[in-house]
Amino acid sequence: MRDVIIIGAGGGGAVVAKELAEQGLDVLMLEAGRHTGDAEQEWPLYESASQGVLRWGPTNPAMGPWRREYAQASTAFQTAGVGGTTLQYFGNSPRAMPGSFAGYNGADKNLYDNNYLFPFSYDELKPYYRWVEKILPVQTAALGTKEEVFIRGAEGIGLHYERGKDVDQASFRPQQNAILQPGGHAGRTDDPQRLQFPQARGCTYCGHCYQGCSMPRRAPRNLKAKRSTYNSYAPMALTADLWSRHGKAAEIVDDAFVTQVLTEGSGASMKAVGVGFRIGATGETHVETARVVVMAAGAIETPRLWLNSGLPNDNGWVGKGLTTHATDVVTGVMPFETKGSQGPASAVRADFPGYGSFESFGGMPGAYAANAFLGSEAGIAGIYDHSGEVDQSGADVVGRLVGPALKETMSDIDRLASIVILTDDDVDPRNSVSLSSQPADENGPVPLVNAQTQNFTARTRSNREYLTKKAVELLKAAGATQVIRPKAPPSLIHMQSSMRMGSDPANSVVDENGEARAVQGLYIADNSSLANAVGGPNPTLTTQAIATRTAEKIMQKHFGGSGWVDARGQPITSVDPRITLACEKRGL
Template sequence: MENTHYDALVIGSGAAGSFAAKELTEKGLKVMLIEAGRNITSEDFNPNFKGPKEKGIQLWARAKAAITGQHIQSKVAMYGRQQRHLFVNDRENPYTTPADKPFLWIRGKQLGGRLHTYGRMLLRWSDYDFKGASHDGKGQDWPFDYAELAPYYDKVEKFLGIYGTKESLPNVPDGQFMGDSHLTSTEATFKSRTHERWPERNPIPWRYMPPNIKRVPQPILAAKETGRLSMRTNAVVRKILVDPQSNKASGVEYVDRETKQAGVIHGNIVVLCGSTIESVRLLLNSATKQYPNGLGNSSGTLGKYFMDQVPSMIFGTIPGKKGFETDNTHPADPFYGVTGGVYVPRFENLDKVTNNQFVRGYAFQGTIGRLYARDDKDAKFGIMGFGEMLPYADNTITLNPHKKDAYGIPVPHISCYMHDNEKKLLKAQTEAIKEMLVNAGFELEFCGSYLGVEEFGKGAFPDADWFSRMLFRMNFRKSMCMGAAIHETGGARMGDDPKTSVLNSHNQSWDIPNLFVTDGSCFPTGGVSGATLTIMAVTVRACEYISQQHAQGAFK
């Protein structure tokens, strides 16, 4: 492998890397896909897992995970112990934060990355996201608009087979849906009662990709079919190599995760898709004499303007409704179960200022009546809120020079906290969802965020034992700090000006012409919905440009 020269090296195999491999191989390039984690097998998705698959407090399962090395990963909001092996071991993958700015870095290191644990919600962003700074003057606009990205959204959705409903809402544009998604009867009640009282609030069914029964991400399977894809798992890339004469990336240096042996892979193009924090970390660790503060960091912005959405959570019951509803739109996946739910798009500060306490807004996603409940118990709801964090120069990813991982790479030091705008937004966010659920006739058990937890009626998880409930109350705020949304973006942002951004409008490094970054680190803003579909579309768009430039001999 070290003696083979590839047209392109793709680092990472998740949302960005899988599509980069597909697009480049289908356009004739010989590609090496490099994944730091292990390969996956059918045993990773064993449907015969012993124990309940419902997700709830699961205190004892979380405690066991924490004791055995997953003290961070076990804080995932909708934790399911049958999936714990698809999250990293925190002892083996350390990072640091300031003592007063905790951050939950939730990760999966295997072929496909977090595609095996995310909710499969795939929502388009709009110009309220891409051009938000033009309206409120906060941050930096994207270097393209929605119309430019729409054809690439189309391509991704058609390939994956997305389900959703046409709603004609400008802030969540309709997509290419292969079928309708559906609401439960109680979600439909929530929708009608909410819209009746607040016409500007428009709950809709999830837009989602059904579970992938083949498990290996579909774009990787498509890339394999071309015969032009090579893959290397268990290869931890620790440095991007640059030829000082040509100022071009020449390959990568990696460490075998199992043998700890170092190696080099050569390529004409490097496409970095390692996930937001890992990609920034790698660029920082690839510093050269010409770029002493990180590869391609002539702007000084690498590692700055890091964001995650501001999370909140609310649970409760539906009086008069027992048990739980099942959605038969698709057969239940033997490992993951069923998919679906309700989504409340952002409604604050869109075309006009509706709340002058903060800029931007928030959205909600969750399920009503779908969570497991015994036939003699009231049906349940569980909803998370996601508020937009503005890009701040002091929310950063840097390297910790005093701590290294098992492969000799300095660990990332993540400093991300809510500023005054986000604190005000978060308070409004929790009040809004409470009033919507009460208006629908539902009963609240608890609602909370990093700012605190509020209990109602019988309190949080009333059927759990007293010790579990006590520990829940003690640890709730820690489990809802920054990072809990798992929607992190920024740190290597795109822009129109090389003085204020790391990448140009095609995800190309301003400084290293054959280096591209297409994962969430390229985002100039953080939005209120999941970034996955946008990461995929941005990657497809960037790879179209790469292949065109490659055909013209730009990277030789």
């Protein structure tokens, strides 16, 4: 019997694995996707060459993705494999808005979704934020030309410059991101020979963040620029016996799709005792037992697994309340160079307590066009509009760009400046993950994801319009000659809250410690456990801070441990030379 089984090796699961392995527990991580070997070979810089690798699907890239049903015209940005969706994330690591937590009494208190707050205070989470920020590490983003354009516009509309990490007023700032600072030749040349480690260190400004970061070339795995859990927490978990005095190396089994959480007992005495899983390549099924089971499969797969396992859902909230940060993208066409395709994809942001956030966006032409121009709930710009609304954002063009208009706009990508809108989305039980009536796949009944635009509450829709208007104003203040708003359809880039924690047993699945109310010894440590949309900022850092807190609670309740985040002093970070040596010894 294991001490702990963790389902999923992504943004939350790998954090729990590292923290508990460091304490000497016997930890097994089961990952449905692949444990990538040589990232430099498997994550090339071009989108077409990465197809079948960075996606939600089996380890064999020749096989199609795992099936899902959507109740709306959308897709979900989610990646299988060790590291999960952090393999493709932009590294943005802001803290949540304080108003999304219990006990907040700021002037903007009533602007939040106060029916569904986190069941503890923002101040209580701060030590865990600091711990994760040190380990990854999280640093102030390196800035370039496109960030200067954003900052000029933010100053032009009178936004406050925030110098700290805790936001209490409308403001702008460089991102706090989990990307190593450029060093050596990084950011100073495009000569591939000079962009190899150790001549180049940290972010090389290649602009290919979507493709999974494999830069700098030849860098040890734990010194790759973007701090996905593949590069940080996962290798720390796998080498914990080599750098932690009491540590025990965690084990990862990839290509292992968990299909059932096993329990014993019934009613209030029901307890998790293990899992059943299927090896994708062979179809073989296996069972592993443990004292504690942690679900960290993501906001879609965690409720799917719960429902497929027949676990209790007495209050009806399993899979309900999905929040998504209702998104849009606005783009300014500038009469000067922005270098929109260079550097970290998103390195500067603006936050509006009670409404949400927005941040700069850049990248290579394929990803840029797809995200900025090719989806619309309004229609095709200049041809038809089926939204039924008069746009009041101030944008010059509204709708999807196609044909000559798209070619003209994309003809010089480095004169574009784009902003992604991230609302504070209300918790709404109509937005949900349930089981589809379509035929099951090899892993059981498939999920049905319902996040339709018409299901967004009036406050969520109002937040999106408010933020979009502010973004249009910022781009025009920065010098845009034309601002384009596609009026994007639902884009599920930040899915959370489908298995929410809360203080009220009537509308939450897990308690304030991350433990399931209905099943003892079963914990949830991914985005699905977030109580709400965290006020609008990107959720990964908050998930990782709460996962650290959940690991601490597991240690205290089940293994005789005590609180350690403040007591342990300075942590060994993921870029520490001891971790490099440990990774090299293990061939990671």
